[in-house]
Amino acid sequence: MSADSDVIDDVLIRARRGGLSESDKRLLRDALSTSTDSRLLYQAGTVFDRDARVLPDDDQRIERMVRAVQKHQARAPSVWRARRAVPAMAVGILFAAGAVAAFELARPLLEPNRASPPPAPTSVSSSVRPRRSVRVSQPAEPPADTPDSAQSPPPPAPRPPVWSSRGAEVLTRAVQPAIRREPALTATQLFAKANRARVAGDSEAAMAGYQRLEAEYPGSPEALTAQLSLGMLYLQHDQPSRALAEFRAYRAHSSGPSAAEALWGEAGALRRLGRNAQERAALGELVARYPGSAYAVGARKRLAGPP
Amino acid sequence: MAADTRSPPVLRLVGATPPERPDALAGVARAAVAGDGSAVRTLLLSIGPHILNVVRRVLGPSHPEIDDVAQESSIALIDALGRHRGESTVTFLACRVAALTAMKARRRNSARKRQSIRDDRSSVELLPSEAPGPDTELSAQASADAVRRLLDLLPPEQAEALALHCVLGYTVQEIAEACQVPRDTVKSRLRLSKRALRVHVLGDPRLAELVERSS
Numbered sequence: 001m002s003a004d005s006d007v008i009d010d011v012l013i014r015a016r017r018g019g020l021s022e023s024d025k026r027l028l029r030d031a032l033s034t035s036t037d038s039r040l041l042y043q044a045g046t047v048f049d050r051d052a053r054v055l056p057d058d059d060q061r062i063e064r065m066v067r068a069v070q071k072h073q074a075r076a077p078s079v080w081r082a083r084r085a086v087p088a089m090a091v092g093i094l095f096a097a098g099a100v101a102a103f104e105l106a107r108p109l110l111e112p113n114r115a116s117p118p119p120a121p122t123s124v125s126s127s128v129r130p131r132r133s134v135r136v137s138q139p140a141e142p143p144a145d146t147p148d149s150a151q152s153p154p155p156p157a158p159r160p161p162v163w164s165s166r167g168a169e170v171l172t173r174a175v176q177p178a179i180r181r182e183p184a185l186t187a188t189q190l191f192a193k194a195n196r197a198r199v200a201g202d203s204e205a206a207m208a209g210y211q212r213l214e215a216e217y218p219g220s221p222e223a224l225t226a227q228l229s230l231g232m233l234y235l236q237h238d239q240p241s242r243a244l245a246e247f248r249a250y251r252a253h254s255s256g257p258s259a260a261e262a263l264w265g266e267a268g269a270l271r272r273l274g275r276n277a278q279e280r281a282a283l284g285e286l287v288a289r290y291p292g293s294a295y296a297v298g299a300r301k302r303l304a305g306p307p
Numbered sequence: 308m309a310a311d312t313r314s315p316p317v318l319r320l321v322g323a324t325p326p327e328r329p330d331a332l333a334g335v336a337r338a339a340v341a342g343d344g345s346a347v348r349t350l351l352l353s354i355g356p357h358i359l360n361v362v363r364r365v366l367g368p369s370h371p372e373i374d375d376v377a378q379e380s381s382i383a384l385i386d387a388l389g390r391h392r393g394e395s396t397v398t399f400l401a402c403r404v405a406a407l408t409a410m411k412a413r414r415r416n417s418a419r420k421r422q423s424i425r426d427d428r429s430s431v432e433l434l435p436s437e438a439p440g441p442d443t444e445l446s447a448q449a450s451a452d453a454v455r456r457l458l459d460l461l462p463p464e465q466a467e468a469l470a471l472h473c474v475l476g477y478t479v480q481e482i483a484e485a486c487q488v489p490r491d492t493v494k495s496r497l498r499l500s501k502r503a504l505r506v507h508v509l510g511d512p513r514l515a516e517l518v519e520r521s522s
Contacts, residue, residue, distance in 0.1 A: 005498075006479060006494065009472070009478075009479060009497070010478045010479065010480075013472070013476050013477070013478050014478075016476050017476065036505060036508075036509070037501050037504070037505055039450075040450045040453070040454075040504055040505070040508060041450075041454075041473050041501070041504075043446055043447035043450040043451070044447065044450035044451040044453070044454045044473055044474075045473055045474075045476060046447055047447045047448055047450070047451035048364040048451060048454075048473070048474050048475075048476070049364075049476065051363050051364055051367060051368040051451075052360040052361075052363050052364050053363075053368070054356060054359075054360075058355075058356060058359055061355070061359060061373075061374055061377060062351055062352060062355035062356070062359070064374060064377075064378060065351050065355055065358070065377055065378050065381040066347060066348050066351045066352075066355075066381075068378035068379075068381060068382060069339075069347050069351065069378075069381045069382055069385055070344055070347055072382045072385070073342050073347070073385070
């Protein structure tokens with residue numbers, strides 16, 4: 001009896017994992033029809049398995065877990081970490097001090113070019129931090145009544161810092177190690193970088209990264225996927241017209257599993273724009289084409305509600 | 308009964324788990340414990356989904372504290388890894404720690420459970436289209452709720468056995484091996500927890516009716 005019970009317990013587990021043999025299936029059927037324990041455990045197990053689904057924003061949850069652990073470790077650093085951190089910090093401080101000293105030495109040699117407007121007070125620092133100079137500023141959201149024709153105006157070109165030639169040479173030689181030019185990145189690297197920015201909550205950098213990816217590698221798989229992420233970011237930043245354009249562009253090239261997400265985003269953008277009829281059409285298409293998707297459930301609820 | 312208890316164990320199939328291999332995450336886990344930030348990230352990107360999976364199973368998919376408990380589990384895992392000597396894989400340890408942390412959170416919140424736990428049946432994932440039928444669905448949900456409630460009430464060892472077996476879906480053999488506990492001990496704890504579950508369900512007329520109706 002007990003041995004049978006053990007066998008049944010394991011059959012119940014393996015049934016949840018899938019791939020039972022015919023004899024095990026018979027055992028399962030018998031157990032479920034005759035044993036309250038088996039029925040309870042199996043029914044509950046199927047609910048637990050279903051509850052364990054991965055959700056679309058789990059990557060953000062995991063990122064928060066990473067930050068929580070890092071914060072925890074920072075609060076209670078181990079001896080090993082302290083030992084390793086001290087020399088690293090010393091090197092960093094020395095390096096930074098050297099760079100600052102070199103810059104101070106070179107400062108008298110720098111002269112503003114009279115033919116050009118004077119550099120902004122932050123020009124020097126922006127030249128040392130190239131990442132700021134490549135960040136694309138976000139133009140304002142175009143009017144809601146012309147969403148489909150909305151095209152992003154080209155981002156303003158970063159204004160190069162203005163140096164006298166001699167000053168620039170000296171400065172370049174002096175602080176060369178501190179300057180790291182943005183290297184040419186592959187589509188994969190750009191995509192990963194933008195994703196990291198998005199996960200870290202730096203939407204501006206993420207949007208700039210996705211835009212750069214689309215501009216530099218149009219038609220690449222990464223650029224295609226970036227349209228989806230960019231659409232979501234635009235939606236979060238109250239730019240539904242731009243979001244709509246991204247989602248539609250994505251759907252024009254892809255019918256994969258993420259197309260349901262694009263349709264869901266498209267419906268959301270249309271709702272923000274007040275185009276209720278088109279929103280419902282998008283939701284209807286979502287339900288019809290991707291009935292098993294998590295977004296279809298939300299679409300049905302939305303369709304059942306008031307327009 | 309006693310003779311039954313002594314009868315030869317279990318299934319060969321279940322015992323035939325893959326041969327022991329070096330744990331692929333052991334190295335990165337060691338680096339994470341030592342405070343290597345990128346190792347922490349790598350480790351959690353690998354096992355974070357498992358932790359979330361377990362926390363959702365134990366708390367329910369719409370519980371408002373899933374994020375908090377997942378973070379708490381991650382921290383507890385790093386602490387546990389410092390004491391880990393390779394008795395089980397890092398992934399199993401993560402699942403076990405997450406299950407225990409989530410059960411602890413349930414017990415901690417039991418006084419205000421009614422306020423804090425949302426109605427799982429209203430969850431997006433549980434809407435009707437994929438359900439096999441209303442009665443079966445309702446009965447399954449009631450059984451799962453009963454198991455979760457029981458996790459709050461059972462002695463810790465029995466609760467852990469029930470969680471690892473029923474909630475997380477490990478076989479008796481797997482639990483015994485990973486937890487370094489005799490197989491008979493796991494079976495005994497599981498038997499007691501199943502008995503408690505039966506008493507709990509059959510003692511509630513509404514649950515009993517649901518379970519019987521679905522048979």
